[in-house]
Amino acid sequence: MVERNGSKNHNQTFDVSIDQQRDSKHFDDDGRVKRTGTAWTASAHVITAVIGSGVLSLAWAIAQLGWIAGPIVMILFAWVTYYTSILLCECYRNGDPINGKRNYTYMDAVHSNLGGIQVQLCGLVQYLNLVGVAIGYTIASAISMMAIERSNCFHRSGGKDPCHMNSNIYMISFGLVQIVFSQIPDFDQLWWLSILAAVMSFTYSTIGLGLGIGKVIEHKKIDGTMTGVDDVTKPQKIWGSLQALGDIAFAYSYSMILIEIQDTVKAPPPTEAKTMKKATIISVVVTTFFYMLCGCFGYAAFGNSSPGNLLTGFGFYNPFWLLDIANAAIVIHLIGAYQVYCQPLYAFVENYTSKRFPDSDFVNKIIKVPIPGFRAYELNLFRLVWRTIFVILTTLVSMLLPFFNDIVGLLGALGFWPLTVYFPVEMYIIQKRIPKWSSKWICLQLLSVACLIISIASAVGSIAGIILDLKVYKPFKTVY
Template identity: 75%
Template sequence: MAENAGTRQHHALHNNQVFNVDATPQNGSKLFDDDGRLKRTGTVWTASAHIITAVIGSGVLSLAWAVAQLGWVAGPIVMILFSIVTYYTSALLAECYRSGDPVSGKRNYTYMDAVRANLGGIQVKLCGLLQYINLFGVAIGYTIAASISMLAIKRSNCFHEKGDNRLCHISANPYMIIFGITEIIFSQIPDFDQISWLSIVAAVMSFTYSTIGLGLGIAKVVVNGKIKGSLTGISIGVVTETDKVWRTFQALGDIAFAYSYSMILIEIQDTVRSPPAESKTMKKATMISVAVTTVFYMLCGCFGYAAFGDLSPGNLLTGFGFYNPFWLVDIANAAIVIHLVGAYQVYCQPLFAFVEKKANEAFPDSEFITKEIKIPIPGFKPFSLNLFRLVWRTIFVIITTVISMLLPFFNDVVGLLGAIGFWPLTVYFPVEMYIAQKKIPKWSTRWVCLQILSVACLIITLAAAAGSVAGVVHDLKSYKPFRTSY
């Protein structure tokens, strides 16, 4: 999640395996579960691995900057608080995998299914809208992140050859266009998000660049011979008092984005075997994975801040805190690009499928929308081309690419995405579903405590969103659309 959705296609593939059998499978079947699907075999450890690879992604790159805004006291404390809230609300969400009885109740295969079963009505539409807005935003964020990583490789090599960063200003626009063309091609591959090896590649790539970033941070601290930074974060003077406030708020959004994975928790839970109850296994897995992720994030964020202090870059591997060894920085940025090419599709495929399903329902007799044209490919099965899919997905990628070129601000976009997704998807819906599932009486002590948690997180989300919007406004003052170079 934060932005590594690379495991999601594995879950989608698993979830789509519905088998037709002559007799209704019994609970004791060796091959099938109580819902007629293949026996789930997931354990605490496989679920933990899925969560860790889903969470540790491009969000880790902005953590050093986030800690730099908050300082040595508030930075680690805020990360720990986010981890506690994420764990607690994930535990609430885990209870909503089954409706009714936690052992034999009806399974909910996705986040949206859980909302539909527990809340229903307008809440389902609201949840869907928020999810699709978030997916659209992530597509923009990934386009920006991938393009500046490609640009960083070019600049890193330029600096290595010329020895002067001032001679290496390059526009990110050509790289955004290259990324966009790549995504147009991949978006036409049916079920690209369900290719089995994509999960492994995404996990390897995210750990590669995250570990390189951590290693370079540690090496930089050793070379400096001292720990930079202050107790209260970036100094007034380096930034104005107003900017200090907005940057602090934006840092909250960046950290929220790094922890965001609630949207796929139910899908991960649907891979877990039973007995024991899936919710028990998932709570243990969440505890393990959030603890591991938090330790990793603390190391990345704190060593990055210790290495650069007030000058911590917004993106640890492209803000050019690191120039050498240039080949290692290049490997890290190449890993980011490879990861995000696949992750873009994993996130966008549900949105593609939703629009295409609605179009099919609205115009069932339109050949433009429904007709599949089979194109023979020697040595492979025929490629299925759909004109509506070709046009609609191409337009979608073009729109996200143009918006990315207009607003190529990695930190601001990450903060805004974190703010948009954190309260509604990580806190509000899990809390409300849990209250409905457990029939917690209104105004009871537990109900009041849960609502206080929800309201507090809403305030944090609003602050983070305001800080990110302020960051965009500030950056636009010195930015010329389609012309600014890095």
Template identity: 70%
Template sequence: MSKMGENGAANCHQHVALAPVEVSVELGFQHGASKCFDDDGRLKRTGTVWTASAHIITAVIGSGVLSLAWAIGQLGWVAGPAVMLLFSFVTFYTSALLADCYRSGDPVTGRRNYTYMDAVQANLNGIKVKICGYLQYLNIVGVAIGYTIAASISMVAIKRSNCFNKEGDDSPCHVNSNPYMIMFGVAEIVLSQIPDFDQISWLSILAAIMSFTYSSIGLVLGIVQVIQNGGIKGSLTGISIGTVSQMDKIWRSLQAFGDIAFAYSYSIILIEIQDTIKSSPSSEAKVMKKATLTSVTVTTIFYMLCGCMGYAAFGDLAPGNLLTGFGFYNPYWLLDIANAAIVVHLVGAYQVYCQPLFAFIEKWTLKTWPKSEFITKDIQVPIASGRCYNLNLFRLTWRTMFVIVTTVVSMLLPFFNDVVGFLGAIGFWPLTVYFPVEMYIVQKKIPKWSTRWVCLQLLSLACLVITVASAAGSVAGVVSDLKVYRPFKSS
């Protein structure tokens, strides 16, 4: 950005900081899309196809990538890659439908829908809005729990690898994951005080770089393992009956569907990401579709490489977390780097997912108690170079409590694979398929029982069947884990 651009942006931010919200909105509408304000009176959006792609990649290439070798191991060389390609296509297609719902009416000048719930409200109304809200925000809470578990697993892996390297391969090196979950929670408490989605682009870009780092390390180690094995492991149909029982084969295959669904899950924050994109020269929907195509293509290539190479390296014994399959020894430093990259990535991904929930709760409380100073008053805290941070006591309190609760739940239920599969299952059909399809039908006025309407409904029905089956498989996995699980026990 040029010096002039930086000064302009700084002046805009300064103007907004000094003016009340009502004045800012009024000025914005008086001047239309001025140099400081967009057509809706909000501060000028600056997002591009690259920042949107960074947000999506941060959300998509999460810890889910590490479970893909295990998922392909359950399904085999034929069904595994085929299911992955199927989910990538469905995610891209329904995301494109959802992007068209950002504005109501005209795609360039129509009224903006700032959140997923706003889009549902504008197009569907009624009880569906409440159902969408409960599902979206419950899924976000679940993702926060899943990411806390995944981050602690990586931190424990670093600790154990260093212990084995120092004490010897025969050392027990028991490590309790709870302190590491608490450390992750403390970091999230600090970062959750970033007020808005617009201000975490730097965190998304850093997290996206980290995701490519650990995915690449996993890929390289998989290739090396295949070379050491002298060939490719695995079979066309996946883990064989005999290695596991017939019922376990069914449950694990269904859970694999949930794991893959989770690996592509980001629709719940798509509208919020789109709301950061600048309006010109293209409409936000066109930019978002480009970002979605770029991101889904890149992530699918990475997923295919990491998942297939992990299965080729370990075959039926492919681990739930790919990096743990390489042991804790050689090269331990490279695995440490990969696990550290996972932790940094998950720190950012947690914020990308949770910011919409933060914004929703704060908007609701402001509307419910507009005269409460605890909720509305900002305290200016000097930081550096004459700049101030607006500390809001309600934001500090409630976001801190949210992180604490998700951390405690994570400490009670550290079942990474089953949690990932269940989250992917319950969120996939309603949020990634059903609501985007229904909103698109209403927005484009697609006639009932027309060919297009029937095809969209068949897509939705097929995804519903997959969701129900995947959820059942994941629940069976959780029940099985609970039989032998002891809370707060060291691993």
């Protein structure tokens, strides 16, 4: 009897002997249904996760840092993300890259390589960050839906109506959609949503880029300064610069789901690590190219007054329908990105609960629901109830804290060092048996310490921004 767990749906079983599993074309070496992912599907998952709402705050981030520091910081974050992701790819299997034991999740990799309290710390940071991303994406989707409604309202009234509105109804709408999509059992069945979301991310990024270029051409000048925002007090400049670091870190954060994505890849040949490295370089190059274009042209268009959300800076730009398309693409993308980020959390809770209550029908029983023209849907009552509650709770928190830029910066700061740098570096050192105090060991530790300092500094800046926001914000009542 083979149980599908980890990133797979743990409730499905197959009556297949061990010998049949090893010989069958339908099963991998661990007895699970054969993985079918490629470098391109893995790239789609990564791009869906990476080119998210974070791209919209990059012009603002560059405005805080200026023309010199802004692009340099973006390239440095891209390099660190790529390098540590390559280290993390090596940790999918223990020891032998072909026959070594698989680690199905990020936490499994930490457990196999580091063990002890670090496993609990990793889980706490990873899953809190995933919850935070869900909240951030709910806020971002509401901003885009409001932008569409305000644009249409403005044109209907000929500019006479200020078109103020409350974000709550839009967050609730996004939450209702997520309740439906959250019932997709696992990553393997999410590939089509990832590809659609990746296409949408390119759509709105391209529109934002095009509008930025258009505005630069219209003004016949490149706006901005070498040092960025300069009409603020020194403390405000510091807080803004630190928050910008968090925003850029958030824009590149996907390491927390890299192992889960790698677990969808078929192999060998080549090994999963080689395929994932290819997917990583494709994804980081593509996203950095888009980030540099969107961030730099956005800053060139708006200068030091660059908005926190690039697309809202164009106001009621004509043709207004183009901005509506861009904002609709953001919403569609965030629907997929929300699911890509939440699947590891869903799998963790469901696997833990299944092991804790192995005899519970509520937790483990699969009910086949026939769908005319399609394969029967496998309904699990626990999955239905707990995922619905999770979406409702993240929606409620989003309604309480709709501060897009500050939340994005804080999430980036909290997740960047531990998940993108510290754990990949430490696991790689163990995996490759790198001697302590060797030159490579020292370089890796210096990289980790430098990133820790950056994470702490950017977290402080984002917390300061949230405190300032809370002074003027009224929960559930603030209108825009």
